[in-house]
Amino acid sequence: MRPDPAFALLEIYAEALPQVYGYLRARCGNTVLAEDLTSATFLGAVDTARRGAVAVSVSWLIGIARHKLADHWRSVEREERGLRLVYQAREETAAAPSEQLEVLVARQVLAELGAHHRAALTLRYLDGLPVPEVAAHLDRTVHATEALLVRARAAFRKAYQRRGGQDD
The missing domain is CATH 1.10.1740 (Rna Polymerase Sigma Factor; Chain: A)
Known part of the structure; x- marks a missing residue:
């Protein structure tokens, strides 16, 4: 060896x-x-x-x-x-200071909405879930969820504009 x-x-x-x-x-x-x-x-x-x-x-x-x-x-x-x-x-x-301000206003507006609107908008737009998954999470039909999202967007837009936010 x-x-x-x-x-x-x-x-x-x-x-x-x-x-x-x-x-x-x-x-x-x-x-x-x-x-x-x-x-x-x-x-x-x-x-x-x-x-x-x-x-x-x-x-x-x-x-x-x-x-x-x-x-x-x-x-x-x-x-x-x-x-x-x-x-x-x-x-x-990195967002410019004016964009950061817009984000803060948007968060405040979202916090003021009713829980059902806040949940629908958060799941759909912040979490990026498709409408059928949002519906499953909220225990609603797809059509009821679509209608809820329409109402939630309108409520958000109205509150956001009241605060002086840009409507982009």
Whole structure:
């Protein structure tokens, strides 16, 4: 039986560990991250050693550590890029102050309506349910729900205009 090639790492582990950790700690400035990357380096080294004949050395391990650190930085950059895109999209879709005021007025008007009108409008327009599902939730027929929605929209429009809202 052939010995596991990864055992060669055990022979230099005591010497290599402080050097690999020191290399990573000096470059990332974060103890926890350096520890994580050090363990990833040794796990990667074991995997690589088992796949083929390599000259196991401290410099070889430092090379693996360099790659692990670069992988980490790329991952962080991808994540930050994604967050920037989400933030930019959020800023672009943020409502103007006048639109925010309209939303507040609309919510107040909705709160003033009767419960049956509020429920029908909320289910249909805020939750986006089709009329048959609204009818099922309200335990009404589809035709009765359509009539309720007509009356609820009219009541909402009247109350909204009384408050000075735009009728768009």
